[in-house]
Amino acid sequence: MELFSLQFLNYSAERALKTWAQSALAFLGTGTVGLFEVNWGSMLSVSLGAAFLSVLTSIITQKAPKKEN
Numbered sequence: 001m002e003l004f005s006l007q008f009l010n011y012s013a014e015r016a017l018k019t020w021a022q023s024a025l026a027f028l029g030t031g032t033v034g035l036f037e038v039n040w041g042s043m044l045s046v047s048l049g050a051a052f053l054s055v056l057t058s059i060i061t062q063k064a065p066k067k068e069n
Contacts, residue, residue: 012054012055016052016054020050020054024043
């Protein structure tokens with residue numbers, strides 16, 4: 001998979017979206033907080049930060065293509 005190809009972007013976007021959803025659910029599930037008492041700004045900040053780190057992880061773990069001899 002080539003860095004910044006359509007396949008890579010689709011993979012990274014899917015991974016980031018899943019990470020965002022998981023961290024948002026984890027933030028909501030950390031206590032017995034009612035839906036209207038949630039600090040939505042904090043939840044979005046934490047979730048988007050996790051999604052950003054997921055994209056960076058995708059870039060960092062991208063393997064370079066093998067060189068032919």
